[in-house]
Amino acid sequence: MNSQYIIKKLKEWALLNYGAPEESVNVFSVNRLSNGYWNARCSFIYNNEEKRFSVSLDSNGEIVSYSDLSKTGSGDMGSAPTMILIAEVFSIIALIGLVLSLVAVLIAGTASITNVTPAGTTTVSAFSSVIGIIVVAVVIMLVISVYILSRILKIRKYILAGDAVSALSEDSVGLGVLALIFNGIIAGILLLLARDDLRRASQ
Known part of the structure; x- marks a missing residue:
């Protein structure tokens, strides 16, 4: 399945639901979300008025929900915009904490894993393997934390654009x-709580 198939499905949906001829439907955005779903945006003239829609499609290309962008705004999303913003702040703090932890471990490890023998040669202590494991663990946590923050930034982008459907699709359980x-209890709870307001706004 590719973007051309999504565009075709979107034009068929506009024709079936609004009687808009396929050639009059302007599909100006097609994105595949991280959960395998698709989000597409289109516009067309209906009753002498431009209609703009955000449409969500599942991994099979079937339309699961849509929202009228002219009616949906961040103000309709309750406290979701605020919760997502706070989750973003706490995620950044967690990310900074992981970076500082990695630096501290590397400094401590460098100072403690080597020993100088009386002959002047340097040997690596058994503690080096422990330091190595800790470094790998912190790096993995750091990568996951960056991934989570990137998803939160996408959610905020959709909210600011008034696209509750895409924001809900991105803000998965x-x-x-x-x-x-990985990003703290507060950030996780806020992301989960924001789903209720986003779900109401997308209906």
Whole structure:
């Protein structure tokens, strides 16, 4: 499945629901989301008025939800915009904390894993393997934390654009659970709580 198939499905949907001829439908955005779903945006004239829609499609290309962008704004999303903003702040703090932890471990490791023998030669102590494991673990946590923050930034972008449907698709339960583990309890809880307001706004 590719973007051309999504465009075709979108034009068929506009024709079926609004009687808009396929050639009059302008599909100006097609994106594949991280959860395998698709989000597409289109515009067309209906009753002498331009209609702009954000449409969500599942991994099979079937339309699962849509929202009228002319009616949906960040103000309709309750406290979701604020919660996502706070989650972003706490995620950045967690990211900074992981970076500082990595630097501290590397400094401490460099100072403690080598020993100088009386003969003047340098040997690596057994503690080096422990330091190595800690460094690898912190790097993995850092990568996951960056991934979570990038998803949160996408959610905020959709909210600012008034696209509650795409924001809800991006703010998955799995993302909230990951944030609970790697970006702090507050960030994870806020992501999960924001789903209710986003769901209401997308209906």
